[in-house]
Amino acid sequence: MDRTFTSFSAFVLLGVVAADLRQALIFVVCLVVATAFHEFAHAFAADRLGDPTPGRDGRLTLNPLAHADPVGTIGLPLMAGLLHLPLFGWGRPVMTQPRFYTRGMSMRAGMALVSFAGPLANVLQATVTLLAIKLLLVAGVEHKGLFEVLVLFFTLNLTLAVFNLLPVHPLDGGKILAWALPARFSHIDDTLARYGWTILLALMLIPGLLQTLFTPVGIVRDWALRLVVG
Template sequence: MNISLYGLSVWVLPLLIAITFHEAAHGFVAWRLGDNTARQLGRVSFNPLKHIDPFGTVILPGVLLLSHSPFVFGYAKPVPVNFRNLNHPRLDMVWVALAGPATNILLAIATGFAFHLLPLVPAEYAKWVADNLKNSLLINAVLAVFNMLPIPPLDGGRVAVGLLPNFLAYPLARLEPYGMLILIGAIILLPLLGAQLGLNLDVISTILRTLTGYVLSAVLFLTGNG
């Protein structure tokens, strides 16, 4: 796969903004709800270098792109939160977890409204700005949907642990150390196995693509681009 400098220039900026705001939102909400761990470590910040994870932000998405994976994903360095410091640990954990995906949805909506400003952009920059906006819309929708999968340590897993009754929450919480391995297996290894067996086992990617499509349609309609 040939990746041009232009291609990088229209993907890197929206990706950095999306992950930086996502992680900073976790830290900010945790701080407002009683835990200042992230703030003390400088993670309530819009500096992308504070949030980039070499494997999750660079290597994993790159490998998926080069292997022509049907769904590309990655992650940033998780914001440290000491849930015991929160005012209401179990409920506030839900709000902290929701802050990231909610911020991505707000960024997607802001991007949708920004499309209406394209006529004001000088002609020589219009395509570059439009491509950045398109990618920002897609990246933020994908991040919001992917992170809401109910598997710890993803945000959706934390929300589920906070809302489910104890007999369901505790076993789910214990999956956290293995969560990323489960996801990689489901998104990469399972479809490869299915291809060898002549079966379509690409279930997670199909669900993610479908839900992302709904989110994109809703944002475009809401922002007058439908």
């Protein structure tokens, strides 16, 4: 069985640092939910294209436990909370085999479609969360703790979507780029595939690099929240 893509789904939230275990627990709950929808979207897209692998592996479900990684989704975020480190994590990748995809499209196109489904699910979650915040405000609900959780979930989904769309393997964006690039530029995709993990580690380990990269996401987040709050 080949793992045709790995939705690593790692991220450092924009300015969100674990102050205590409570914050980490809230983050873990939000991460588990966001990851479940993200990975289910991958599984659903692959299944609709004719690949039985996600269903056989029990991934064609919204059950969060089916998509959570014991280390990346739970262990490391809790440890970060205890050590007052930046919060980060990832979900368990969905296995898929493009050879089963319908012949109505190229294999690369199918892989790109399956890959794009994950970030799209996060965008949809962010949109629904924003609407929920608006409805609560219109209803006159004033609960600081609830709004903090919703803003965290909104930020998490935006960050997860953008991070996974970075054009680097093994992220979703790597498969999308591989499909979008003309054949004469395939060497670019080969290079990004060869050094993908090195690039990701550099993003994660070089102080301030990832935060700087996600500055536009923070701007969009703040703009959207101001628009909703009015």
